[in-house]
Amino acid sequence: MNWDSLANVAFALGCAPFLMGVINRTKAIFAGRQGQPLLQTYYEIWRLLHKGAVYSKTTSWFFRAGPLAGLAITVLVLFLIPFGRVPAVVSFQGDFIFIVYLLGLMRMMTVLAALDTGSSFEGMGASRELQFSAIAEVALVFALSTLAWKAGTLSISEIFTKVTPDLWRTEGGILSLLGVAILLVFLAENARVPIDDPNTHLELTMIHEVMVLDHSGPDFAMILYSSALKLWILGTFLLEVLLPFQVGNFWLDHASFIFAMFALAVLVGIIESSMARLRLIFVPRFLMGAVIFALLAFLLGLR
Amino acid sequence: MTSSEPSVGRPIRNAEAVRLSEIPILTTDHWRQEILRATRYSAGKKEWRICALFALPKGGAFRLITVLANNREQSLTVFATDVRDRYPALTPDVPEAHLFEREIAEQFPIKPEGHPWLKPVRNASSTEYFKIEGDEIHEVGVGPVHAGIIEPGHFRFLCNGEDVFHLEIALGYQHRGIERALQGGPNKRTLSYMETLAGDTTIGHTLAYSLAVEGLSRLDVSPRAELIRGIALELERLANHTGDLGALAGDVGYLPTASFCGRLRGDFLNLSAQICGSRLGRGWLRPGGVLFDLPKDQTEGFLSKLKATFRDVKEAAQLLWHRPSVMARFENIGAISQQVCQELGIVGPAARACGLRNDIRHDFPSGIYRNARIHIPTRHSGDVFARAYIRWLEIQESTRFIEAALRSAVEAPISKPTTQAPLQSNSIVVSLVEGWRGEICHVALTDHLGAFARYKVIDASFHNWTGLALALRDQQISDFPLCNKSFNLSYCGYDL
Structure with missing residues (x-):
């Protein structure tokens, strides 16, 4: 048992909702507003946990299971991913494919719970989510596979330890293309602008939000929490590729990685403040862009 | 003077009061012909449009007061006809009359014959909606209670996936009489x-x-x-x-x-x-x-x-x-x-x-x-x-x-x-x-x-809600909120 790795999981569980606060504060500053408290997501989760949940008579046990399963899977993924140069709690050959499948399973639970309501909105959201994630998943798998190939290992903890300043010097082109691909997937998977708008109240334009419209109380708290964790997980992937630098001091490296995580949240806030959402029919093209970046990286690697 | 001008109407000015006795009362056929002629769309031009068309109870019968406007000529004209319980509808020939005639049929026992659909205008309890049959068609109903702080209205989309074939708008939830x-x-x-x-x-x-x-x-x-x-x-x-x-x-x-x-x-x-x-x-x-x-x-x-x-x-x-x-x-x-x-x-x-x-x-x-x-x-x-x-x-x-x-x-x-x-x-x-x-x-x-x-x-x-419905045809359902906002119409101003 690696105590550092366990500490990282605990840290992620504690700090992920704070990322949301940073994004919202950045957006507020751009809009000239004071903005909600940085800890608002914690308050929301706390408030929701104290509320009762409302269940429609048309839903089955699956509707109740969806959010719980989603949270359980996300926490499981946290145990499988490295943080900075600290390896994951559990790692094995091929675990990066396992992670992608776990994320797919989480999505399946959300989608099935949404379809369980029989609402036309939720069906629409489910159809959008599946259509878009089918492309986003290709991009993510392609990107991680290319990294695995270049690193010569199939374990994600080892893959990311092989991404060093030296690798950036020799394979900088590949890594920057992969970075772009993962950034696009990161925005899409976390339902951020320009793919989705987490702030909108318009049911007809939503993707992720519309699937969870019927969840309330503790169920919705779990959904909020797992989406914060998902932001953390995919953010980790992105930073592992983009930030291979380390000075050697464990604490300094660790602190700089955490700092980078919040800088990423600021970046998301800046992106959301500076552009409009894409039309829904252009989202697949946007995600195909991510696939093409990953594919180009792969082809560059063939030289 | 243009050829299409209803020569029979009483020309009036904006906010000018005239005696009711000065309003020409035409036979229903003549009245219909005059409106058709004046509002005809031809060669990209349409001279007159309907400003107001409503019924006024008059003994056992009803008087249909008609106000037409010509913005280019800057003229307004009023005329009327008397009907008992039915008359040949204008709507098949004059689309802009459709809502006015639905309103007349809702408010009084008058039937505009030949009107394609005399659905109530403000009676929100009506649940009859336009339908398209087909395995791949699905309906999305939005409202009357919405997720934002806006007025109530029911929107029913007939869709094929993300594409909208038709949008039907049902209002009247704020009818106050x-x-x-x-x-x-x-x-x-x-x-x-x-x-x-x-x-x-x-x-x-x-x-x-x-x-x-x-x-x-x-x-x-x-x-x-x-x-x-x-x-x-x-x-x-x-x-x-x-x-x-x-x-x-x-x-x-x-x-x-x-x-x-x-x-x-x-x-x-x-x-x-x-x-x-x-x-x-x-x-x-x-x-x-x-x-x-x-x-x-x-x-x-x-x-x-x-x-x-x-x-x-x-x-x-x-x-x-x-x-x-x-x-x-x-x-x-x-x-x-x-x-x-x-x-x-x-x-x-x-x-x-x-x-x-x-x-x-x-x-x-x-x-x-x-x-x-x-x-x-x-x-x-x-x-x-x-x-x-x-x-x-x-x-x-x-x-x-x-x-x-x-x-x-x-x-x-x-x-x-x-x-x-x-x-x-x-x-x-x-x-x-x-x-x-x-x-x-x-x-x-x-x-x-x-x-x-x-x-x-x-x-x-009252004029523009139908415009929104038509603007949505062959559009993406996800673009509806944007189109809706670009019109930004009033619910209570329509519901009265």
């Missing part, structure tokens, strides 16, 4: 009904009412009061157009303009509050004049606030037009052609976005607009962008107008309206006002005692 309550007036309640008829168009409707009463009682309004009314109307336009630009930005997820315009709308509302004490302009206008003036020593401060707010709106709007990701969402979305626009009788900014230079302030001017001409901007693409950009052009024009009006104004008392003068009996008056949403038409008919026998209100939304 205003027209019936106005009968027998004017009384102490009448003004309150007018000011809250459509909350965001307080000035527009109160002004239309004031013009109607002034026409019927031959009240004169002092030039200063007319000036203040013009300022009130333009401030309402500025506030709402600015709010709309912000809301459009918000709907596409573009944060900066959404946030700025939300605040700036409040700044314009505060300018109204500075004069009359109410942000929405309640208690400002009265038949005979206005209750609040802008004191001379406050004019400079008022103008500098107006200009400062305008400068900020300009910045916020420029952010929109220069942002490619926003323009990609606005352009070529929800377009309606000029022909559809004319055949449906669309009014206001939505019509001007289709290239129609229709504006009551220019075509049927009253008050200050008779002397101070206003520039009417148009666009031609008829899409969300055109409807948004028209608003920006009108914001510029309204600001210029207020400034010019105040600069050229002479100091004069506003002649506060005193007691209510009696209304001329057995008369009709048609008052038109260009509200920020478009044409507001009030038709008042008085009985032999000078009380309202019928008071008909037609908000711009």
